[in-house]
Amino acid sequence: MERWIFGILTFILLCHDNLNALDFGYHDNDKMAAFLTEVNRNYSAITKLYSAGKTVQNRDLWVLAIGKDVHAGHVMLQPHFKYVGNMHGNEVVSREVLLHLIDYYVSSYGNNATVTNFLDNTVVHIMPSMNPDGFAAAMEGDCFGVIGRQNANNYDLNRNFPDFFAVNPAPMQPETLAIMNWTRQFPFVLSANLHGGALVANYPFDNYVNASGIQKYATCPDDDTYIDLAKTYANNHANMYTGAHCGDNFPGGITNGALWYPVTGGMQDWNYIVAGCFEITLEISCCKYPNSSQLAMHWDENKQALIAFPLKVHIGIKGIVRNESGHPVAGATMIIRGRESINFTTTDHGEYWRLLLPGTYTVEVYTIIRVLVIFPRLSIPCNMFLNQNFRRIYIYCNSNCASMCSNVRGCVYRCLCPWGDD
Numbered sequence: 001m002e003r004w005i006f007g008i009l010t011f012i013l014l015c016h017d018n019l020n021a022l023d024f025g026y027h028d029n030d031k032m033a034a035f036l037t038e039v040n041r042n043y044s045a046i047t048k049l050y051s052a053g054k055t056v057q058n059r060d061l062w063v064l065a066i067g068k069d070v071h072a073g074h075v076m077l078q079p080h081f082k083y084v085g086n087m088h089g090n091e092v093v094s095r096e097v098l099l100h101l102i103d104y105y106v107s108s109y110g111n112n113a114t115v116t117n118f119l120d121n122t123v124v125h126i127m128p129s130m131n132p133d134g135f136a137a138a139m140e141g142d143c144f145g146v147i148g149r150q151n152a153n154n155y156d157l158n159r160n161f162p163d164f165f166a167v168n169p170a171p172m173q174p175e176t177l178a179i180m181n182w183t184r185q186f187p188f189v190l191s192a193n194l195h196g197g198a199l200v201a202n203y204p205f206d207n208y209v210n211a212s213g214i215q216k217y218a219t220c221p222d223d224d225t226y227i228d229l230a231k232t233y234a235n236n237h238a239n240m241y242t243g244a245h246c247g248d249n250f251p252g253g254i255t256n257g258a259l260w261y262p263v264t265g266g267m268q269d270w271n272y273i274v275a276g277c278f279e280i281t282l283e284i285s286c287c288k289y290p291n292s293s294q295l296a297m298h299w300d301e302n303k304q305a306l307i308a309f310p311l312k313v314h315i316g317i318k319g320i321v322r323n324e325s326g327h328p329v330a331g332a333t334m335i336i337r338g339r340e341s342i343n344f345t346t347t348d349h350g351e352y353w354r355l356l357l358p359g360t361y362t363v364e365v366y367t368i369i370r371v372l373v374i375f376p377r378l379s380i381p382c383n384m385f386l387n388q389n390f391r392r393i394y395i396y397c398n399s400n401c402a403s404m405c406s407n408v409r410g411c412v413y414r415c416l417c418p419w420g421d422d
């Protein structure tokens, strides 16, 4: 009798495992949606499944958001991170590795300290496919072709965003507009979009004024931070950092976008310049649509990098700009001295984030027409408190500030805490 019950239990457990198992095969659009739905059902407390919009052919742009506070609405100063895969419909490895990343996150939450701490303090949004229409047209085994690259209106989605350096004549596509609306709905601080056909981590700028197709390093003001972000991916990848792959040679496995080749209308520059989100572009496989037998290898190669990169969402400074009544100041412009060409603005809740490497920075806060205040030598990490009369400077430090700073080499702790008890 007991053996009989044990047999049933074993059978149930095996069935349950099979329900959760994610195989290393390709998941077409229906199978992908089914997997996301199943994960959402099995891990409903920490996941939320939603559509960021529709494609030309009326397919959903599915996003699975993961985090302890994913259902809590907005949590002050909690940054959001995003991965966008399969932007070019025939570059498909990213779709599958992002599904495996989802599987890893939900099964590690509560078991792995790093993952748990990260998901307790971050919301991660994963869109495995930005171009499911293109994917439906693409063919397994087509390593170097272009069938399925574009969306169903035959536009390249990574040439379809408003461009800071040049006029982009391409009409904006439903997928592009959906991404832009989605990006504005959450305080995304860091993101990556994933591709295939090379093995490199590519960072802004992707373009420059009068680019004319000439390869040139287009230095953005956060070049140091971006190099660190790109290296984080390349160095945690099994072999990207060696640089010599797919007939290319990228020192360290990273490249400035325009130095590789200038692009008008790229998504990463738009994220950085307009949306205030640090984005890089990851090329993760030489073959765009390899045989499914290669997928397990690609997951193994990318796994640590996919996990390590989002952790960087917590570097730099963040805080809240408030008036003297304690009300948040929305839309204030945050300027880092020496990086004035790219400025982020505070959210509706007065929050700001700026990814910076350890060091000492001068931060300025502006409204539309006047300087509110200048913070000389604001050191990482500190939160700020701004007085409404714009004459006095308060820098608010939480109790962790000094101890956090002492753990960062080169970090200078220098805070003015006017209340003395913080």
Ligand SMILES: [Zn+2]
Residues within 6 Å of the ligand: 087, 088, 091, 194, 195, 196
């Ligand atoms: Zn691509």
